Amino acid sequence: MEVHSASWKIEVRAIDAEGDSVGNWFMLGSESMSAATTTPQRLFFQYPVSLGRYKVRATRLDSKDTNSCVGQEVRWGEARGYLAGGVAFPDNVNLVAMRMRATDNLSQRSSRLINYIVTRKLPVWSADSGWSSAVTKRSIAWAYTDILRASYGAKLTDTRIDLAALAQLDQVWTSRGDKFDGVFDQQVTDWEALTRAARCGRAVPFL
Structure with missing residues (x-):
């Protein structure tokens, strides 16, 4: 199986509370990947930025091979941001964190049907x-x-x-x-x- 590669760059731009740009685009990172497989590959990258609000864009740097026998497509999955300092809850609030495996049995409705036996x-x-x-x-x-x-x-x-x-x-x-x-x-x-x-x-x- 022939090895193919793809490369791209990630850029961000600061925005204000209304979503208007307040600065220039600057690059967070430049990434690339090479593989010889028909299985889709999911990649995750983490970049530190100063405290603020941003919009993000990704730009492919190489040319996509249009041959029907070549799987060289790059798709953006999602961008996530994190609140600085986290969220503080009162002492009388109990928090539960869990992971669910994404199978055919997991639906939008069933993911919310969580029951607990609690003691007061x-x-x-x-x-x-x-x-x-x-x-x-x-x-x-x-x-x-x-x-x-x-x-x-x-x-x-x-x-x-x-x-x-x-x-x-x-x-x-x-x-x-x-x-x-x-x-x-x-x-x-x-x-x-x-x-x-x-x-x-x-x-x-x-x-």
């Missing part, structure tokens, strides 16, 4: 020792206080919450086997979240 951990309050560290709990009362105290909830201080009454209710609910296993997968008001949690113990919130 919440701090528990007592009159003797105050708040504990986060422990596994299905309690209505401490889910209720989490909604009241959390940064993603009502953000109330302990002085605004009747903790003694909730501790007493927790004993009643635990003895009856009442639990709160709810999931909030869309944004709701604090009052609606409190109402849903209290409903599991046949109760209602009040100011």
Whole structure:
């Protein structure tokens, strides 16, 4: 099998927030490849640039062999950029990263059907020792206080919450086997979240 080659260059140009050019094109790199195979070859190149926004272009440097028996075509796959410093998430956010093999069974819909078995951990309050560290709990009362105290909830201080009454209710609910296993997968008001949690113990919130 005859060996064929191709060469190209990668250039970038700085742009502003509106996408208008603010500088000249400059070259990031010049690449080439030689092979004797009918299997498509996928290549990846990484170039450092100064912090900013850019548009990118690739230009082939050699002439394509137009012979029908020669596979010498070069195609641009994609260009990726990375945010400097990454993205910071709050401590109460759990992140999961995964890779999926691109097979015939992987579709746009099935790639989003990811399910997890999760365990809720919440701090528990007592009159003797105050708040504990986060422990596994299905309690209505401490889910209720989490909604009241959390940064993603009502953000109330302990002085605004009747903790003694909730501790007493927790004993009643635990003895009856009442639990709160709810999931909030869309944004709701604090009052609606409190109402849903209290409903599991046949109760209602009040100011």
